[in-house]
Amino acid sequence: MTMTNNNTPTGTPLITVPAARHLTTAGAATALIGTFLAWTWTAEFPGDLTVTGYPGGLQVLTLVGAALTLLLALSGYGIKGLRWLTPGGANSPVRLAAIGVLGTTGFTIGAISVELGGIVNLEPGAWVSLAGAIIAVAASLGLPTDQPLDDTIKHNPLDRFLNTLRAPAPERAKDLPNWAEILIIAAAFGVALHVFTYGIDTEYAELFIGYIISVAFGFTALNRAGLISRITRLTTKHRNVTLAAALVAAFCFPFTQQNEQYALIGANILIFATVALGLNVVVGLAGLLDLGYVAFLGVGAYAAALVSGSPLSPVGVQFPFWAAVLTGAAASLVFGVVIGAPTLRLRGDYLAIVTLGFGEIFRLTVNALNGVSGPDLTNGSQGIPSIPDLNLFGFDFGISHDIAGFTLGRSANYYLLMLVFTAVVVLVFRRSGESRIGRAWVAIREDETAATAMGINAFRLKLLAFALGATLAGLAGTVQAHVSYTVTPEQYQFAGSVPPNSAFLLAAVILGGMGTLSGPLVGAALLYLIPAKLQFMQDYQLFLFGIALILLMRFRPEGLVADRRKQLEFHETGQLDVPAEDAPLTQTTAGTTKAGA
Amino acid sequence: MTTQTTTPTTTTVLDASGVTMRFGGLTAVRGVDLTVNSGEIVGLIGPNGAGKTTFFNCLTGLYIPTEGKVSYKGTVLPPKPHLVTKAGIARTFQNIRLFANMTVLENVLVGRHTRTKEGLWSALLRLPGFHKAEDASRERAMELLEFIGLQDKADHLARNLPYGDQRKLEIARALASDPGLLLLDEPTAGMNPQETRVTEELIFAIRDQGIAVLVIEHDMRFIFNLCDRVACLVQGEKLVEGTPGEVQADERVVAAYLGTPFEGAPGADEVAEVEAAEAHAGTTAPAETAPTRTAPTKATGTPADTTAPDTTSTDEEGTR
Ligand SMILES: Nc1ncnc2c1ncn2[C@@H]1O[C@H](COP(=O)(O)OP(=O)(O)OP(=O)(O)O)[C@@H](O)[C@H]1O
Numbered sequence: 042m043t044m045t046n047n048n049t050p051t052g053t054p055l056i057t058v059p060a061a062r063h064l065t066t067a068g069a070a071t072a073l074i075g076t077f078l079a080w081t082w083t084a085e086f087p088g089d090l091t092v093t094g095y096p097g098g099l100q101v102l103t104l105v106g107a108a109l110t111l112l113l114a115l116s117g118y119g120i121k122g123l124r125w126l127t128p129g130g131a132n133s134p135v136r137l138a139a140i141g142v143l144g145t146t147g148f149t150i151g152a153i154s155v156e157l158g159g160i161v162n163l164e165p166g167a168w169v170s171l172a173g174a175i176i177a178v179a180a181s182l183g184l185p186t187d188q189p190l191d192d193t194i195k196h197n198p199l200d201r202f203l204n205t206l207r208a209p210a211p212e213r214a215k216d217l218p219n220w221a222e223i224l225i226i227a228a229a230f231g232v233a234l235h236v237f238t239y240g241i242d243t244e245y246a247e248l249f250i251g252y253i254i255s256v257a258f259g260f261t262a263l264n265r266a267g268l269i270s271r272i273t274r275l276t277t278k279h280r281n282v283t284l285a286a287a288l289v290a291a292f293c294f295p296f297t298q299q300n301e302q303y304a305l306i307g308a309n310i311l312i313f314a315t316v317a318l319g320l321n322v323v324v325g326l327a328g329l330l331d332l333g334y335v336a337f338l339g340v341g342a343y344a345a346a347l348v349s350g351s352p353l354s355p356v357g358v359q360f361p362f363w364a365a366v367l368t369g370a371a372a373s374l375v376f377g378v379v380i381g382a383p384t385l386r387l388r389g390d391y392l393a394i395v396t397l398g399f400g401e402i403f404r405l406t407v408n409a410l411n412g413v414s415g416p417d418l419t420n421g422s423q424g425i426p427s428i429p430d431l432n433l434f435g436f437d438f439g440i441s442h443d444i445a446g447f448t449l450g451r452s453a454n455y456y457l458l459m460l461v462f463t464a465v466v467v468l469v470f471r472r473s474g475e476s477r478i479g480r481a482w483v484a485i486r487e488d489e490t491a492a493t494a495m496g497i498n499a500f501r502l503k504l505l506a507f508a509l510g511a512t513l514a515g516l517a518g519t520v521q522a523h524v525s526y527t528v529t530p531e532q533y534q535f536a537g538s539v540p541p542n543s544a545f546l547l548a549a550v551i552l553g554g555m556g557t558l559s560g561p562l563v564g565a566a567l568l569y570l571i572p573a574k575l576q577f578m579q580d581y582q583l584f585l586f587g588i589a590l591i592l593l594m595r596f597r598p599e600g601l602v603a604d605r606r607k608q609l610e611f612h613e614t615g616q617l618d619v620p621a622e623d624a625p626l627t628q629t630t631a632g633t634t635k636a637g638a
Numbered sequence: 639m640t641t642q643t644t645t646p647t648t649t650t651v652l653d654a655s656g657v658t659m660r661f662g663g664l665t666a667v668r669g670v671d672l673t674v675n676s677g678e679i680v681g682l683i684g685p686n687g688a689g690k691t692t693f694f695n696c697l698t699g700l701y702i703p704t705e706g707k708v709s710y711k712g713t714v715l716p717p718k719p720h721l722v723t724k725a726g727i728a729r730t731f732q733n734i735r736l737f738a739n740m741t742v743l744e745n746v747l748v749g750r751h752t753r754t755k756e757g758l759w760s761a762l763l764r765l766p767g768f769h770k771a772e773d774a775s776r777e778r779a780m781e782l783l784e785f786i787g788l789q790d791k792a793d794h795l796a797r798n799l800p801y802g803d804q805r806k807l808e809i810a811r812a813l814a815s816d817p818g819l820l821l822l823d824e825p826t827a828g829m830n831p832q833e834t835r836v837t838e839e840l841i842f843a844i845r846d847q848g849i850a851v852l853v854i855e856h857d858m859r860f861i862f863n864l865c866d867r868v869a870c871l872v873q874g875e876k877l878v879e880g881t882p883g884e885v886q887a888d889e890r891v892v893a894a895y896l897g898t899p900f901e902g903a904p905g906a907d908e909v910a911e912v913e914a915a916e917a918h919a920g921t922t923a924p925a926e927t928a929p930t931r932t933a934p935t936k937a938t939g940t941p942a943d944t945t946a947p948d949t950t951s952t953d954e955e956g957t958r
C-alpha cells in the first residue's frame with residue numbers, strides 16, 4: 042500500500058527516513074518563507090525583489106516550486122486528502138521538485154550577483170531560500186527510492202542517483218463520476234493555460250529562464266508522481282471533451298493578453314504549430330521524410346498575398362478571404378501533387394534529398410520571378426508588401442475591438458482566426474489518422490512491402506498524404522500572409538533563425554512526438570517561444586538548437602509527447618504493453634483504496 | 639462456402655505457366671508451371687535457395703517475372719502487389735513482416751484495406767457510411783482473431799507477441815482480404831511441435847472455408863500430412879509434382895536434398911525419415927524425427943479423410 046520500499050539511494054542511510062522527510066518539509070517551508078523577504082536591495086534587477094512580504098518576479102517561481110515541494114512532501118506522510126497527489130511515487134517527485142527549487146533559486150542568486158556585481162547585493166531573504174532549498178534537496182536524497190534498482194542498470198553513483206528520480210507507473214484510479222472527470226480535465230487545461238500565459242508574458246530573459254527551469258522540474262515531478270498519466274488516462278477516455286477544453290483554453294488566451302507583442306507571439310505560435318501538425322501527417326503518419334515542407338506554406342502565403350489586393354501585388358485582384366483561402370489551399374495542393382508524383386516513388390533517404398531540393402527550388406524560383414530574370418509574378422526578393430488587413434463580415438482585423446470589457450488588438454484578432462484553422466487541421470489530423478486511410482499510412486510507414494502485399498496502393502496513399510499535408514500548410518499560409526503584412530522568399534528557407542522553416546518544423550514534430558496530435562503543438566510552442574524570449578542568444582540559436590536535439594534524441598527519442606506505440610518502441614519495458622483492462626484485479630483494488638483516500 | 643467440394647473437376651484458382659525469374663546472371667526460377675485448384679492444399683518444397691520464395695514473389699507481383707504469366711481464376715494478373723491482393727491472392731512472409739508498431743487488431747484491419755472503400759473524404763466528414771463500414775471491418779477482424787485464437791490480445795502491439803502468435807497473426811491479416819488463394823511461406827518455421835500441430839489444423843480449417851492454399855515448408859512431416867499435392871523445386875526448376883506419396887518416393891527429391899544419389903532405391907519410409915531428419919536438423923528437437931509414417935493416402939482429400947491423419951498425429955504428440 043505505501044510506496045516506500047526500503048532501498049535507500051546510498052547503501053547505508055545517513056539519516057532515517059522519517060528524519061529525512063521532516064527535514065525536506067522543513068527545507069521546503071524555509072525556501073517558501075524566504076520568498077517573502079527581500080532578496081536584493083535595488084530595483085535595478087528586473088522584477089523588483091526588494092519588497093518584504095510581497096514576492097515578485099523570480100521569487101514567485103521559487104515560491105510556487107517550494108509550495109509544490111511542500112505539498113508533495115506532505116503527501117509522502119500519507120496525510121489524508123493529499124495522497125491523491127502521488128499515486129505513482131511519493132519520493133522521487135519530492136526530490137525533483139526540490140532540485141527545481143534549488144535550480145530556480147540558485148539561478149536567481151547567480152543572476153543577481155552577476156548583473157549587480159557581486160554577492161554583496163544579496164539580501165538575507167535570498168540566503169534563506171537558498172539554504173531551505175539546499176536542505177530540502179539534501180534531505181530528500183535520504184528518502185527511499187520509488188523504483189527498485191533493477192539489475193539492468195549499472196550501479197555507478199550517477200545511475201543510482203538517476204534511478205532515485207524515477208517512479209513506477211501509477212495503478213489505475215477508481216472511476217470517478219463523469220462530471221468529476223470532466224471537471225478535472227477542465228481544471229488541468231485551466232492550469233496549463235495559466236502556465237503557458239505566464240511563460241509568454243515573461244518580460245525579461247532571466248524570468249523566462251527561471252520559468253523554464255521551474256516548469257521542467259515541476260512537470261517532471263508531477264509526471265513521476267503519476268498525476269500526468271492519470272490525467273492522460275482521463276483525456277484519452279473523454280477525447281472530445283479534451284479537444285473542446287483545449288479549444289476553449291486556446292480561445293481564452295488572447296483575452297489574457299493586453300500586450301500586442303505577446304498576442305503576436307501567440308498568433309505566430311499557432312501558425313507554426315498548425316503547419317507542424319500538417320507536417321505530422323506526412324512524417325508522423327505516412328513516414329515520408331519531407332525536408333522542404335515550408336515551401337507549401339510559402340505557396341499558400343504567396344497565393345493569398347497575390348490575390349489580397351495588395352497595391353504591390355503583380356496580380357491586381359482582391360479576392361474575398363474565403364476565395365483567397367481556397368486559392369492558397371488549391372495552389373499548395375497542386376504544388377504538392379506536382380512535386381509528389383515524381384518523387385514519391387523513391388524511398389527513404391532519396392525522398393528526403395529530393396524534397397530538400399524542391400524546397401530550395403521554390404525559394405529560388407520565387408526570387409527569380411521578379412520581372413528581370415523571369416516574368417514578374419512575385420516581385421522577386423522584394424516580396425509582396427503591404428498586404429491589407431482582412432475584413433470579414435464587417436469585422437476589421439486591423440484595428441482593436443472591445444469585447445466584453447476585453448480589448449482585442451490586431452494580433453489577437455488574427456490569433457482567433459488562426460485558431461479556427463488550427464481546429465480544422467486538428468480535426469483533419471485526427472479523423473484521417475483514425476480511419477482506413479490513416480491505418481494504411483501507418484502500415485506504409487511500418488513496412489511498405491508488406492503494406493502493398495496487403496492490397497494498399499502505396500504510391501497513391503503516399504501521394505494522398507503528401508497532398509493533404511501540402512494543403513494544410515497552404516491553408517495556414519493564407520493567414521500567415523496577412524499576419525506578417527509581407528511575404529518574402531527568405532521567410533521560407535530550409536533553416537533559418539525565424540521558426541517556420543523546414544528544419545524547425547521537422548524539429549517541432551520530432552521533439553514533440555511523431556504521429557501524435559499534441560506533440561507537434563507542444564514542440565512548436567517551445568521552439569517558437571524559447572528563441573523569441575531569449576533574444577540575447579540569437580547568434581547561437583542554431584547551435585543551441587542542435588545541442589538540444591542531440592540531447593533529446595539521446596534521452597527521449599520518442600519526443601516529449603510519446604504515443605503508446607513509440608514509447609514501447611524505444612523503451613522496451615514491456616510494462617506498458619498490458620492494456621489497461623488487463624490490470625490484475627488485486628492491483629485495481631489497491632489502486633481504488635489509494636484513490637479513495 | 640461449405641458447399642465447396644474437392645473433386646478433381648473443380649476450377650483452377652491459380653495458373654502459373656513458364657514463370658522465370660532472373661537476377662542478372664542468376665536464374666532463381668526457371669520455367670515453373672504450377673496450378674492450384676479450388677479446395678486444394680498444395681505444398682512447395684525444395685532445398686534452401688531453390689527459389690521458392692522468389693516464385694512466391696513472382697506470383698504476388700513483388701517481382702515482375704522475366705518470363706511467364708500468372709493468372710488467377712482465368713484472368714492474367716498484373717505484376718502489382720496491391721492488384722494481386724485485390725484480385726484475391728493473399729500471402730504471408732518467410733521472415734515475418736507484421737506492422738510491428740500497430741496493434742494486433744490494427745494489423746488485421748489493414749488486411750481489410752482492399753475490401754473496404756471508405757476514402758479520405760468519408761473519413762474527414764464522417765459520412766454516414768463511415769461508422770458502419772468501420773464497425774463492420776472491426777467485427778470481421780475480431781472474427782478472424784477468434785479464428786486464430788488471438789482475440790484476447792487484440793490490443794497488444796504486434797511486436798510484443800510471441801513468435802508463434804506473430805506467424806498466426808500474419809495468416810489472419812492475409813485472410814482479412816477475403817482471398818481465394820492463400821500463399822504461406824514457411825508458416826511453421828521456428829514453431830514448436832504443438833504450435834505446428836495447431837497451425838496444421840488452422841490450415842485445414844482455412845481450406846474448409848473454400849480457400850485454396852499454397853504452402854512452402856521445410857517440415858516434411860507437416861507437408862506430407864497437409865497437402866493434396868506437392869511440388870519440389872530444385873535450383874529454380876520444378877523437379878517433381880504429385881501426391882505426397884509420389885514425391886516422397888521420388889529418388890530425385892532425396893538426391894536434391896542430400897546432394898548425392900542413393901545406391902539402391904530406398905523404401906518410402908526411409909526416404910521420409912531421412913527427409914524429416916534433414917528438415918528438422920536445425921530447428922526442432924531430434925525426437926521430432928522419430929515417428930515414421932507410411933505415405934498418407936489422402937490424395938482425394940475429402941473432409942472425412944483429412945481428419946484421420948490429424949487424430950493419429952495428435953496421438954503421437956500425446957505419447958511422446
Ligand atoms: N532480389 C534478389 N536479387 C538477387 N538474387 C536473389 C534475389 N532474391 C533471391 N535471390 C536469389 O535467388 C535464389 C533463390 O532464393 P529464394 O529466397 O527464392 O530461395 P528459397 O527457396 O526461398 O530458400 P529458403 O528455403 O532458404 O527460403 C537464391 O540464390 C537467392 O540468393
Ligand SMILES: [Mg+2]
Nearest residue numbers: 690691692732
Ligand atoms: Mg524462402
